[in-house]
Amino acid sequence: MRFKHPLLWICWLFLLPYQAFSNDAEDLQLQQALDAPLVSPKAAQLRWMSEQYPPYNYTDKLGNARGIAVEMLTALWDKTGAPKQPIEFLPWARSYALLLRKPKTALFSMTYTPSREQLFRFVGPIIATQIVLLAPKSAGLQIANITDIAALQIGVVRDDIGESLLTELGIPEDLLTSSNQADNLIQLLHRGRVDAIAYSYDVAAWNMHQAGIDPGQYESIYTLLQGELGFAFHAQTPDHLIDGLQQALVEIEASGDADRIRQKYLKEGGPVSSGFHPQAYSQESPQESPQESPQEPSNTPP
Numbered sequence: 435m436r437f438k439h440p441l442l443w444i445c446w447l448f449l450l451p452y453q454a455f456s457n458d459a460e461d462l463q464l465q466q467a468l469d470a471p472l473v474s475p476k477a478a479q480l481r482w483m484s485e486q487y488p489p490y491n492y493t494d495k496l497g498n499a500r501g502i503a504v505e506m507l508t509a510l511w512d513k514t515g516a517p518k519q520p521i522e523f524l525p526w527a528r529s530y531a532l533l534l535r536k537p538k539t540a541l542f543s544m545t546y547t548p549s550r551e552q553l554f555r556f557v558g559p560i561i562a563t564q565i566v567l568l569a570p571k572s573a574g575l576q577i578a579n580i581t582d583i584a585a586l587q588i589g590v591v592r593d594d595i596g597e598s599l600l601t602e603l604g605i606p607e608d609l610l611t612s613s614n615q616a617d618n619l620i621q622l623l624h625r626g627r628v629d630a631i632a633y634s635y636d637v638a639a640w641n642m643h644q645a646g647i648d649p650g651q652y653e654s655i656y657t658l659l660q661g662e663l664g665f666a667f668h669a670q671t672p673d674h675l676i677d678g679l680q681q682a683l684v685e686i687e688a689s690g691d692a693d694r695i696r697q698k699y700l701k702e703g704g705p706v707s708s709g710f711h712p713q714a715y716s717q718e719s720p721q722e723s724p725q726e727s728p729q730e731p732s733n734t735p736p
Contacts, residue, residue: 506683
């Protein structure tokens, strides 16, 4: 480089170190941006709530949180650089009400429905779910229409989505036998006290396996709902937190980690077929399912 005036040459010499420092600073800022966590640790600190719903989320005999959704969440925390946080296991109706009212709350696993997507923000899906009428194969029951359902005595978990779906179909309450939890519901069916139960196929099969009951002796005779489960967040949860977690989910799906988590629990719990195909969730394409009232939250995935 040539300068006609000596003063310009001297100025250029003085500016060289500054220019080099400026380039180094820009390079450092770029690298820091690339190395930064997808979600800031402070922003990711939420009140995480769940319920007993194996194999998706539950506590083991020692009180440790386990399940497909729990391990997925842990993987998301690791991927985004967010700190590991406590998970509260509460009755579904209570946690659902808290999620509606309280910012900085999250609840899982929740089934996607159009009405819920108006109330909450979602990260997912993490796995498919089916709410079915499950009956003994030996009974040979066949359902052609709602009238056939109304001829059965059906077991449900109180305030669960299975009960809600049957109520929406117009099934009278006196044809529903309520239980307070899944293991009791399974025993009602196994002992022949009800003709069928309305529940998640995966969760029913898991509980049968754990109780020493062969799930192969039972069959789905009617599908009430086919949907997907994910993590639900309060409506005011910021975009960067949702986007960061969703991007992390896409990455663990692509790496195969998500599928390994699913297969670990599905194999462990018994011969369960979820029919899940990993995909990135699109807010523009919600799963179709019955509408529900936000004033009457269902109990289990809800």
